[in-house]
Amino acid sequence: MAESAFSPAQWQRRVLFWSGAILVGLAAVGFAKAADHAYALFQSIVRHNGYWPFLLTPLTFALLAWLTQGALRPTRGSGIPQAIAALKLEDTSFRDTLLSLRMAIGKMGLTLAALAGGASIGREGPTVHVGAGLLYSLGRRFGAHDAAASSRFILAGSAAGLAAAFNTPLAGVVFAIEEMTGAFEHRMSGILLTAVIIAGVVSLGILGNYAYFGRFDIGLPLGKAWLAVLATGTVCGLAGGLFARLIIPSEGGLRGLVGRIRKRQPVVFAAVCGLVLVALSQLTNEGLYGTGYDQAKAILEGHTSTVEAFGLLKFCANIASYWAGIPGGIFSPALAVGAGLGANLSAFLPDAGLSAVVLLGMAAYLAGVTQAPLTAAVISMELTANQQMILPIMAACLLARATSSLVCRKPVYRALADTLIENHVRIDAEARAKEVAILPVVDATRPDKKSGIAE
Known part of the structure; x- marks a missing residue:
């Protein structure tokens, strides 16, 4: 019942x-x-x-x-x-x-x-x-x-x-x-x-009632301005897919080499990753540390002192931090990378406003990394309390999802989750195999009462 x-x-x-x-x-x-x-x-x-x-x-x-x-x-x-x-x-x-x-x-x-x-x-x-x-x-x-x-x-x-x-x-x-x-x-x-x-x-x-990046009154008029959707969806989607591919473990190539080095010398490798992050930060005015929230917001508002290569440098900084194997997320840093790439693309899109292209870049890059276009679109809309951009954002995210899959076939979070499951299953199977292998040895050391062997 x-x-x-x-x-x-x-x-x-x-x-x-x-x-x-x-x-x-x-x-x-x-x-x-x-x-x-x-x-x-x-x-x-x-x-x-x-x-x-x-x-x-x-x-x-x-x-x-x-x-x-x-x-x-x-x-x-x-x-x-x-x-x-x-x-x-x-x-x-x-x-x-x-x-x-x-x-x-x-x-x-x-x-x-x-x-x-x-x-x-x-x-x-x-x-x-x-x-x-x-x-x-x-x-x-x-x-x-x-x-x-x-x-x-x-x-x-x-x-x-x-x-x-x-x-x-x-x-x-x-x-x-x-x-x-x-x-x-x-x-x-x-x-x-x-x-x-x-x-x-x-x-x-x-x-209180706040928007993560503040409230933005941004729009993208129909016409040539919509080329920004194509540009951000393609470029930022490919960049997001590349990032995802680089952080998913693999046996071969660069990722395999990184995995082997990290396995042999995890502490030293992490320290080197930290040093790389600091060295990259010297190429900027404000550094590449933290979530990148301040830089992303400044770029979105159109008044920033960050270098033109901020998006690329933050991309590399995020890779270094993730490869180090330390705790930390990729959501906010991904938005910062997308903002930097969007600012770069805006120079080639005079018919679309800077803030509009930057917001599209943030959404598209996040969709490219996660391959979850609906989540990326809704987050981007809610982060700026902006509903005027929902259609171009959704279009850019869908395009980014498609282009990202050309570089990284499997969504990053699911790929990393499957790796955790596979490691658990493998370790569990190895433990069971050892238990089975030990049993005959233990039994062989017992006295054989029928044969009269002394203890």
């Missing part, structure tokens, strides 16, 4: 979701404020002496690489692949490894340390990881032990995390549908919407 919608068990699940969503909202807001303070600390050090990053950044990268060699290894990278992998593989031990409360706390702490050391990373991906971990841990703590129930907690926590991180509630729902699951089940609609609304209300209550 079906359980009543008003039964005590159903109300217990609702209270768990509501409490978890509040917790995720508070964690996202606290994490955002702490991230701002951590990066401000780094900036104050740089202002005091521009040579300090040559020591501080490589040391931070090396320390984080060392700390994440053992139990904290799942805190590496964005965090979104971990949430997707936990959602796809219904294995309790695997989920506990990726989404435990210890991982959530570790993810926040190590990401803050990376920002304080100048890493070119974002906090939005880690917030998704933290949101999934908090709701999953809460559900497990209060009896949601079956795989289906755990999946709902993971999905709702991920969506709430992204919504609260960017203050983009609609993008949180779209992200969960397009990126996390690839499908939409009717029974999940209420759970997702409730979690996103509650986390969003918490963020709204503390930070």
Whole structure:
């Protein structure tokens, strides 16, 4: 007999979701404020002496690489692949490894340390990881032990995390549908919407009603100006696909070489990546550190002192930070790269305004990296509180998705999630094989009572 919608068990699940969503909202807001303070600390050090990053950044990268060699290894990278992998593989031990409360706390702490050391990373991906971990841990703590129930907690926590991180509630729902699951089940609609609304209300209550980059009154008139859609969709889509391809592990080529070096000397390799980031930053006026939020906003507003090659340099800085194997997301840094590339393209598109081309570049590059055009379009619209650009943004994102797939066949988050699953399955199979191999040896050492062999 079906359980009543008003039964005590159903109300217990609702209270768990509501409490978890509040917790995720508070964690996202606290994490955002702490991230701002951590990066401000780094900036104050740089202002005091521009040579300090040559020591501080490589040391931070090396320390984080060392700390994440053992139990904290799942805190590496964005965090979104971990949430997707936990959602796809219904294995309790695997989920506990990726989404435990210890991982959530570790993810926040190590990401803050990376920002304080100048890493070119974002906090939005880690917030998704933290949101999934908090709701999953809460559900497990209060009896949601079956795989289906755990999946709902993971999905709702991920969506709430992204919504609260960017203050983009609609993008949180779209992200969960397009990126996390690839499908939409009717029974999940209420759970997702409730979690996103509650986390969003918490963020709204503390930070107020704001747009991430501010409110922009931007438009793109029909006609020659729409060439900007073609240009940004093609160029930024290809660039995003290249970035995704470079960070997905591979056995051969440059990625294979990087993987082998990192495996042999992870700490030294991370330090070298930090040094490369600092060296690249010397080619700019404001550096390539942090999320790139300030530079992206300045470019979007049309008054910036960043160098013309900022988009390309930030692209390389993001690669260096990700290859180091440290915790940190790629969402905000991707928007900064897209802004830089959009500014470059605007010089060839006089019929389209600078801000319009920059916004298209941000959306298209993000779509190229993630190959999730709907999520990229909705995020870009909500980040600037702009609805006039929704049609050209969607067109650019769709084109970017198509061109990105020419370079990188598989969406980056799903490819990284599959790598996590494959590694887990391989390690588990090896462990089982060792157990089987040991058993005959143990049995052979036992006394054979029938043959009369003495102990």
